[in-house]
Amino acid sequence: MTNTTLTVHHLGRSQSERIVWLCEELGLDYELKRYERRKDNMLAPPEYKALHxxxxxxxxxxxPLVLGESGAIVDYLLATYGDGRLAVKRGQPGFADYLYWFHFANGTLQPVVLRVRYLERVDPSEKNAVLQAAKGQFNLVFSTVEKRLGEAPYLAGPELTAADIMTVFSLTTMRLFKPYDLSPWPNILAYLQRIGARPAYQRAMQKADPDITPLLRATP
Known part of the structure; x- marks a missing residue:
């Protein structure tokens, strides 16, 4: 299904890449407007902040709709233009897995990466007990994702879903802001190779951030 009124406002090197990728997977007719981060503080420019x-x-x-929040946008696009694609419905195998991992992305995975990043800025030493606790949680979170990807090729089961689209940013582009090594988690690395081989993902990243190579390897 096509819709020429749909515009994705993409801030370079941000989680809005998820929405570009989703549109490419769904084959939507959409306009992409790219915005570069400010040079002085790497934040969104005023014209982006004025949108919402x-x-x-x-x-x-x-x-007339203006919508923010990754999860809300993904749900909206799937409900409006998805025709049942990239989602698992109630009663279908993997429904609970789909719900869990869809919300895990922004509810658990991304926050723990950010928490470690901010705490390291305050005090990166081993004496920082709060940081050490956050690193322990980081390892638990990534080990949980690793275990799941040893059980199934994608987070909700055998096929790519919006749960994966919500998740991949924190495993890839987010490492430009908080570098970390994925070597301890070979299932995650194999998963990223499967993602990187998808034509829709390749098109999305080329359109969204043509100046960077997607971080699908172990180290940034």
Whole structure:
């Protein structure tokens, strides 16, 4: 299904890449507007912040609708234009897995990466007990993802879903801001190779951030 009123407002090197990827997987007709980060502080430029009261990526416009928040945008696009694709419905195998991993992405995975990043800025020493606890949680989170990807090729089961689209940013582009090594988690690395081989992902990343190579390897 096509919709020429749909515009994805993509802030470079941000989680709005998820929305570009989703549109490519669904084969939607959409307009992509790219915004570069400010040079002085790497934040969104004023024209991006003016799009939505929160001023954060991602943002879409669809006719008169202005919508933020990754999860809300993904749900909206799937419900409006998905025709049942990239989601698992109630009663289908993997429904609970789909729900869990879809919400795990922004509810657990991304916050733990950010927590370690911010705590390291305050005090990176081993004496920082809060940081050490956060690193322990980081390892637990990544070990949980690793275990799941040893059980199934994608987070909700045998096929790619929006749960994967929500997750991959934190395993790839986010490492430009918080570098970390994926070597301890070979199942995650194999998963990223499967993602990177997808034509829709390749198109999305080329359109969204043509100046960077997707971080699908162990080290940034």
């Amino acid at each position: 009261p929160m001023g954060t990526a991602p943002i879409i416009t669809d006719g």
